Amino acid sequence: MSTSTHRSWYKRNEIAVTPWLFLIPGIAMFALYVIIPIFQSFWISFHEWDGLGEKTWVGLDNYERLLGGDRKFETSFWNNLKWLVLYLLAIPMGLFISLFLNQKVFGIRLYKSLFFFPFVISQVVVGLVFSWFYLPGDQGLLNNVVGVFGLGPYNILGSPDTATYGIIAAGLWPQTAYCMILYLTGLNSVDPEQVEAARLDGAKGHRMLWHVILPQLKPATFIAFVVTIIGALRSFDFIAVMTNGGPFGSTRVLSFYMFEESLSEFGFRMGYGAAIAVVLFFIMLGFIGYFLWSMYQDEKGAR
Amino acid sequence: MNSMLKASVAALALGVASTSAFADGLSGDLRIVSDMSNPAPRAVMEGLVADFGAANPDLNIELEIVDREAWKTQIRNALTANAPDVVNWYAANRMGPYVEAGLFEDVSDMYEDGSLPGLEAVKGAMTLDGAQWGVPYTFYQWGIYYREDIFNELGLTEPTTMEEEMANCQVILASGRKCYAIGTKFLWTAGGWFDYMNMRTNGFDFHMELARGEVAWTDERVVQTMANWAALIEMGAFIDDHQSYSWQEALKFMTDGDATAYLIGNFAVAPMRDAGLDDSQIDFYQFPLIADVPQGEDAPTDTFHIPAQATNKDNARAFLAFVASAEVQTAINAGAALGQLPVNADSSVDADEFLEQGFDMLSTNAQGGVAQFFDRDFPAEMASVGMEGLQEFMVFPENVDDILARLEEARQRIYE
Numbered sequence: 211m212s213t214s215t216h217r218s219w220y221k222r223n224e225i226a227v228t229p230w231l232f233l234i235p236g237i238a239m240f241a242l243y244v245i246i247p248i249f250q251s252f253w254i255s256f257h258e259w260d261g262l263g264e265k266t267w268v269g270l271d272n273y274e275r276l277l278g279g280d281r282k283f284e285t286s287f288w289n290n291l292k293w294l295v296l297y298l299l300a301i302p303m304g305l306f307i308s309l310f311l312n313q314k315v316f317g318i319r320l321y322k323s324l325f326f327f328p329f330v331i332s333q334v335v336v337g338l339v340f341s342w343f344y345l346p347g348d349q350g351l352l353n354n355v356v357g358v359f360g361l362g363p364y365n366i367l368g369s370p371d372t373a374t375y376g377i378i379a380a381g382l383w384p385q386t387a388y389c390m391i392l393y394l395t396g397l398n399s400v401d402p403e404q405v406e407a408a409r410l411d412g413a414k415g416h417r418m419l420w421h422v423i424l425p426q427l428k429p430a431t432f433i434a435f436v437v438t439i440i441g442a443l444r445s446f447d448f449i450a451v452m453t454n455g456g457p458f459g460s461t462r463v464l465s466f467y468m469f470e471e472s473l474s475e476f477g478f479r480m481g482y483g484a485a486i487a488v489v490l491f492f493i494m495l496g497f498i499g500y501f502l503w504s505m506y507q508d509e510k511g512a513r
Numbered sequence: 514m515n516s517m518l519k520a521s522v523a524a525l526a527l528g529v530a531s532t533s534a535f536a537d538g539l540s541g542d543l544r545i546v547s548d549m550s551n552p553a554p555r556a557v558m559e560g561l562v563a564d565f566g567a568a569n570p571d572l573n574i575e576l577e578i579v580d581r582e583a584w585k586t587q588i589r590n591a592l593t594a595n596a597p598d599v600v601n602w603y604a605a606n607r608m609g610p611y612v613e614a615g616l617f618e619d620v621s622d623m624y625e626d627g628s629l630p631g632l633e634a635v636k637g638a639m640t641l642d643g644a645q646w647g648v649p650y651t652f653y654q655w656g657i658y659y660r661e662d663i664f665n666e667l668g669l670t671e672p673t674t675m676e677e678e679m680a681n682c683q684v685i686l687a688s689g690r691k692c693y694a695i696g697t698k699f700l701w702t703a704g705g706w707f708d709y710m711n712m713r714t715n716g717f718d719f720h721m722e723l724a725r726g727e728v729a730w731t732d733e734r735v736v737q738t739m740a741n742w743a744a745l746i747e748m749g750a751f752i753d754d755h756q757s758y759s760w761q762e763a764l765k766f767m768t769d770g771d772a773t774a775y776l777i778g779n780f781a782v783a784p785m786r787d788a789g790l791d792d793s794q795i796d797f798y799q800f801p802l803i804a805d806v807p808q809g810e811d812a813p814t815d816t817f818h819i820p821a822q823a824t825n826k827d828n829a830r831a832f833l834a835f836v837a838s839a840e841v842q843t844a845i846n847a848g849a850a851l852g853q854l855p856v857n858a859d860s861s862v863d864a865d866e867f868l869e870q871g872f873d874m875l876s877t878n879a880q881g882g883v884a885q886f887f888d889r890d891f892p893a894e895m896a897s898v899g900m901e902g903l904q905e906f907m908v909f910p911e912n913v914d915d916i917l918a919r920l921e922e923a924r925q926r927i928y929e
Contacts, residue, residue: 260610260614261589262589262610262611262614262616263613263614275926281919345757346753346754346757347753347754365753365754365756365757367757368756368757368908453698454698454699456698456700456756456901456904457756457757457905457908458756458901458902458904458905458908459901470897473586474586474897475582475585475586475893475897476888476893476896476897477897478589478893479894
């Protein structure tokens with residue numbers, strides 16, 4: 211009796227407090243490097259600021275200019291959408307390659323690692339290799355190949371109509387490899403008994419794939435979807451290396467535009483850059499919100 | 514009153530002493546951050562520090578050389594936090610943001626008290642808001658570098674007017690070559706062409722009015738500039754796919770003989786020589802006349818500045834005076850060093866075909882005035898929007914109205 215009243219406050223509340231103690235370092239870091247900067251961006255976006263002098267309050271001016279017909283913003287926004295949609299091609303392509311590689315023949319591990327290779331090398335290197343591949347005139351491999359069939363020459367990265375697609379194609383190469391590895395691990399956990407049962411019922415080919423294999427790969431598909439969307443929004447490196455936003459700004463995406471406005475050689479318009487960042491933040495929040503919601507629905511269904 | 518006079522005389526004497534003798538007596542520290550990171554400039558910078566250190570044995574000099582491209586964004590941090598005593602930058606409008614933010618030291622006193630003899634001619638490029646904010650250490654001419662051997666083969670001579678230029682170009686095109694190499698991937702090379710087309714069509718003063726935002730981009734005089742330029746583009750004078758090349762990559766067209774000329778700065782001579790062209794194969798001429806206006810020229814100037822927050826400003830001033838002095842200017846701009854033009858009127862130009870022609874052109878044949886360059890004369894945001902539009906114009910000249918309208922919209926916003 212007396213011992214329990216004399217126990218310290220910490221001892222009495224140990225079970226409630228300890229988890230928070232463990233969480234504090236993480237929460238502090240997360241707040242310092244993620245949460246607080248988000249609100250700082252919001253704050254800066256209401257100002258005009260060159261990063262050196264005083265901030266000038268301009269209210270919603272930056273947003274009015276941005277959303278009220280800034281052509282660079284419109285180009286960047288549509289390019290972001292192209293990236294999001296076309297980048298998803300990595301998922302079916304990754305699935306196809308993983309089905310193809312999911313067999314036991316001599317040296318299969320070597321083939322798998324070769325297919326996985328583009329994901330291991332840096333995005334900068336992938337971008338460089340592809341920009342050589344696309345070189346205009348008769349210098350690039352692409353034009354030499356299509357030249358055999360009497361086509362071309364094309365200047366993929368030099369034409370505003372094709373440049374973005376050229377960069378997305380370069381991005382798909384490593385992203386497909388990533389999706390492939392996700393599906394390969396997923397295929398390991400496919401229940402052989404179900405496959406056996408389906409086979410007895412006469413399922414094969416695409417019916418087998420669609421009704422038996424794919425439902426079991428749903429977790430892998432979900433992860434592949436998430437990483438591909440994130441990858442599409444992180445397309446900055448490819449663009450910086452391959453076209454630097456050009457020709458005449460036709461390959462900009464929002465993140466690149468934000469960088470140009472706020473941090474590049476001719477930039478340092480922090481307020482406008484922050485406004486772009488805020489818009490990008492809300493677009494991403496839409497996606498992330500959707501994923502959280504669908505995960506929540508799944509867990510509710512599983513219960 | 515008397516004592517004040519004495520003090521100022523003493524200060525003046527001290528100032529003269531310290532400049533005439535940047536050779537000795539300095540002590541303490543001097544911290545220099547330089548962007549001269551390419552091989553030849555780097556050697557020059559290290560040599561400067563070694564010489565200055567040898568003359569001032571008690572001075573502790575710390576030199577940090579940073580990447581030239583990276584410095585364009587790093588300078589902001591460097592000037593605000595733990596500022597060094599001397600930094601590199603560029604002349605004219607590019608100084609604007611730092612002058613306005615009070616981050617560059619006003620060194621007008623050095624120009625007034627005679628610490629910088631021979632610099633009167635370049636003072637203008639260092640002047641903003643009626644004061645001087647640094648000293649230049651080198652500059653270089655722009656102009657048309659061409660393949661002399663191909664011109665000889667085709668029987669062409671250096672043109673002086675645009676009609677001759679276009680007649681030459683017709684011959685060059687007929688021989689299966691292109692007239693001009695250019696790489697516009699990083700945009701600024703297109704700015705060089707615009708500078709010259711506009712300065713030759715409308716004159717230097719108009720070009721500067723445009724740079725200061727006093728004229729509309731949709732003005733018919735600008736439209737005329739673009740029309741003159743479009744005539745060259747539409748005859749196929751420029752190499753194809755130039756939007757995919759850097760200026761260095763486009764140099765290959767010239768060294769291979771697929772293009773005969775290149776409007777570029779004197780820094781391109783070294784790589785041309787490295788690529789195996791000798792001086793009998795390359796030569797230089799001034800950009801030809803279009804309208805009857807005094808010629809303006811691009812001659813970008815690189816500079817040294819003292820950050821306002823520097824801790825050893827006296828030592829820094831002595832170093833600036835040292836760099837700008839006639840002997841040092843002669844030495845560091847020689848063909849074997851920077852290979853550019855000295856800023857000091859009392860120094861001599863190295864015996865180099867291109868340096869001599871460039872110096873001659875700028876001192877006798879640039880009555881219109883000397884501009885810095887598109888991206889240094891125009892404010893940063895106008896320069897970036899502008900160069901992007903100019904690149905588009907060089908690929909799709911038919912979009913000219915849309916491009917000029919866009920630039921005009923940007924002008925109205927940026928200069929307000």
